[in-house]
Amino acid sequence: SQTIHQWPATLVQPVGSPLSLECTVEGTSNPNLYWYRQAAGRGLQLLFYSVGIGQISSEVPQNLSASRPQDRQFILSSKKLLLSDSGFYLCAWKDQDYSNQPQHFGDGTRLSIL
């Protein structure tokens, strides 16, 4: 069966520090991968999505970047965190071969910027 792992679950970082959140998927190949952010009191906002290794699409201009160095690995990064980067970050995957399948979400990373 397919599983998705995100880590860390919780992270507290000072303003200006770098960030690296990792997401891996098991049990499937060539998935679509997504990074979402849920800010306090708001819904989920799509940040990045990827349809293959090295292929990243950015949905909103921001202080973050994403990379997909391997088929089932999706990394969210920042060189210098801002206070506004605080939030709950969710990784999701979807089977690329079947368009009418839902996305499956990881447990999320709660990021607090001090």
Added chain:
Amino acid sequence: AQSVSQHNHHVILSEAASLELGCNYSYGGTVNLFWYVQYPGQHLQLLLKYFSGDPLVKGIKGFEAEFIKSKFSFNLRKPSVQWSDTAEYFCAVNRVGGRRALTFGSGTRLQVQP
């Protein structure tokens, strides 16, 4: 760009009361529609989905939703809620033939009192 509106931000019900959560989307093309649920301390889980066919879809735990194309709505219903339904509910949409990333509503926090 498509958008999703959930007008009820916080709903408080007593056990056995009926539930209806509103969801409206703005996009003139063909869409897939989803309801996700996030129980306290847990990850997002798919509650139900609509792709085509019967506009009344049944999900897990007694939930159902009705797609009304003319109203651009996909309201979630349950005839009798339980305390264990306390959670946050998200409506989401993606375009058929598009990049298939989800656009989420801002969520509705449901609190069921025993």
